[in-house]
Amino acid sequence: MAGLKLLRLTTTGRKTGKERTTPLYYFEHKGKYVIIASAGGADQRPSWFLNLLNNPHVTVRIGNKEIPAVAKIASPVLRRKLWDTLIGMSPMYDRFQSKTKRKIPIILLQPLNQT
DSSP: OOOEEEEEEEETTTTOOOOOEEEEEEETTEEEEEEEGGGGGGGSOOHEEEEEEOEEEEEEEEEEEEEEEEEEOOOHHHHHHHHHHHHHHTHHHHHHHHHHHSSEEEEEEEEEEOO
C-alpha cells in the first residue's frame, strides 16, 4: 500500500471485554492517525471497528511506541478530503468502496497526550 504505514490498533472486545490487536494501514493528518474500516470492500464492517464504536479508547502501537488514543469517525466533509488523500496514496481503496454498498468509514485516532 504505497504511501501508507502500518500500525497496530488495540481495541476492547465489545462482547468479551478482552483486548484485540489488529494491524492496519494508516496515514497522518494534523497530528492524528487516520485508519480506514474497509475490510477489503466486504459488506460486513470489521470487528475492530465495531469494538471502537462500543469503546473509542484504544491503544496505537507504531514500532515500539505505544500511544493511548481516542477514536472518532470523520465527519462527511472531512471524510471526503481524507478519502481523496487516501486514494492519492493507495488507489486500491476506490476498488474496495466499489465492492460494497456501505460507505467505508474513515477514523481519526487522537493521541491522548496531545492538547
